[in-house]
Amino acid sequence: MKRITVALIASAACRTAQGPGEMTAVVVHPTPESRAAIAQAVTRALPTHSPVELDDDALRDTGVIVLERSQRRDPQELVLEGRDPGAPGREERFHLVKVGDACERVHDRTGRHYALIGTTCAPR
């Protein structure tokens, strides 16, 4: 499996077109730097640019990040909205692609691509 390391200027890259040779990918050898890059890119994709919590394995196992509202509990320690009918668009999903020599995170809802700094990825 070929591994690539990406060091792009994140702020420069944001596109919606699907380029040629785009392959779904997973992160390999995640580092604090790559994790920060992913978190930053995810934050940029959200309407309010709110910070989000990601774990160390973000995008490593499946290449997919699912964001949802953090679970809250009531004073009885029960999940506050335990019977959640959901709503379209409440969840935010992202997947990782390798485009040429770059790793890019794709926001599923908008199709926008965000380049990642210092992230090593490989085709899945």
Added chain:
Amino acid sequence: MTHATRAASCTLVLVALAACGSDGPDIPPAERYANQCVTPRAGIDPQTGKAYLDEAGTLLDEKHWVRSWINDLYLWYREVPDPDIATFDNAVDYFAKLKTSAITASHKPKDRFHFTYDTAYWNSLSASGVEAGYGVQWVLAATTPPRELVVGFVQPGTPAADAGIARGAEVLAIDGVDLVNGSDVDTLNHGLSPPAAGESHSFVIRDGGASETRTVTLVSADISLAPVQRIALPAPDDKVGYLLFTDHIATAEKALVDEVTALQAAGITDLVLDLRYNGGGYLDIAAELAYMIAGPNATAGKVFDREQFNDKSSTINPVTGDVLSPSPFRDETVGLSVAAGHALPHLDLQRVFVLTSAGTCSASEAVMNGLAGVDVEIIQIGETTCGKPYGFYPADNCGTTFFAIQFQGVNAKGFGDYADGFTPGGVFHGCTVGDDFTHPLGDPAEARLAAALAYRGGDTTCATARRAAAADPLAAVLGGIAVKPQWRQNTIVRR
């Protein structure tokens, strides 16, 4: 933004309300007062991706909105008192009084689920299942002194697992504070529920079966919790599937598909579904799991769950404006963590053993009730569940998100009256068995699982399992509360 513009942007709601009307001329629909705020917000609303609709208003406007919203949507709006609105200093305090005071047959308040949250806090996102912590499911067997905190389970590969902590370990002190009788609950809660990764805390624990204590230092990390674990049982129970399902979160969709596929391939003939630490979440996941258990023949054309709103809204969902239609058993993924539209695996079982506790709640209870609605036999082993057949569409107004019960879920047979929870041997066959912290989850000797396996063999009283557990108090804990770190807003340990 003008009132006219705002009204135009809320067409669906207006249509729904107009169809339903309000209760008398004194209480106009909530839309009349919506977004009229003492402190209007500026910027982008994360719920809509558009600018906030807030306008300058008064405290009275905010309180009127609360009164109208309750009158429009609260399930028991006819039972709401009418305190003097002028005597309340804020909308939240006023809201707290606007609920039924009725009690259930077991003398619990009929409405135990009436809350508010700061909207920005409520809306904050995290990767599904990710939280700062140690990878431990804590269980509080006693919340007030003398407190008892036990490890329910530990996720492999986490700080707690690395420290050798396992189910059944008791926590005696945190950061030098006595957990059992100490008064510094802030320190205790901070250590149990660290606000961020990278915090170091000292724990005095007594491992299960040990007489001595030891001190471990745990460093918190951002941990992605696994919502589903499948544990293969040894012969002669190797055709019994065991699933520990702890959260109806988005990532559970993929995990359930993967694990049920494995159970299908293994050719299991019975399933033990361990919901003892599952407080609910997405109802769609409950509908998928119920389908995967019962299969297409039992569920085709059947209702999994039907939402019943108050008597103003018999045909229209008053929040979404959609025509009310029952939720079916889901035979395809809905797209929470697997692409939508994938056919689900199914086990085609006619019965399922469900392990429960007081923390088995909401969507977990919906799984049980939905299956019962299509005549899948539920054998319930454990304790009475929480009793939450209700749901809400939380609503933001002026920066506060309000939660009031708006609908009740019923199954294909029209049953949904379980506000006092499901008790083993009540609605479902089964028996009461305590939580056995002396054995790992998924161990055939663990009391609840042992009782389920013995039940299959004909011991429908669970006497054997209860006898085995009787020798050790930690093998028969009743009333434990599963607690999880969650951005530190909750108080885990109480004075």
